Amino acid sequence: MEEFISRGEHEEFVRRIEDERKRTNHRLEDLEEGLRQIQDLTASVERLALSVESMAKSQGKQEERLETLEGRDGEMWRKVTGYVVTAVIGIVVGYIFTQIGM
Template identity: 80%
Template sequence: MENGISREEHDEFVRRMEDEHKRTNHRLEALEEGLRQIQDLTASVERLALSVESMAKSQSRQETRLEKLEGRDGEMWRKVSGYVITAIIGIIVGYVFKLIGM
């Protein structure tokens, strides 16, 4: 066997190849686990985005309702203020007419 390799060399080569396959398989498993985690994270981010979008729409509706309620209270306050001012002016005019004798 002058041109060939010895049995020991062949066995050593086989052992090294098996070790390399084990390392490669371990790296592949780690990469697959990382990929799975990234996919899970992507799905979580998608659900979070949908939740935030839904929450933003809800907040927009609540903001609109709040503006209407605040406007209604402001409108009522303006009406009450107008009635009070009208009453005060009426009392003053009535008092002035009384003093004049009308």
């Protein structure tokens, strides 16, 4: 025949099972909170990546604009230098022609 356990043993068994359930529930709540934090962090990283991508595109556009502006100034400087050199050559040639009597 089977032996039955006493009421005290049964209550001790129930108490231990209940304690284990509480520990398990507490661990599960901690894991769920950790998962929520990871999900929040993932969303933040995604937003940060989009922001960095947008910033990189903007920086590329600004770089193109800067190159255009720098090129424009360089082109203007070359034109002015060309005009000055042409004027100096014209003056020298004119002076030479006046000296030889032409």
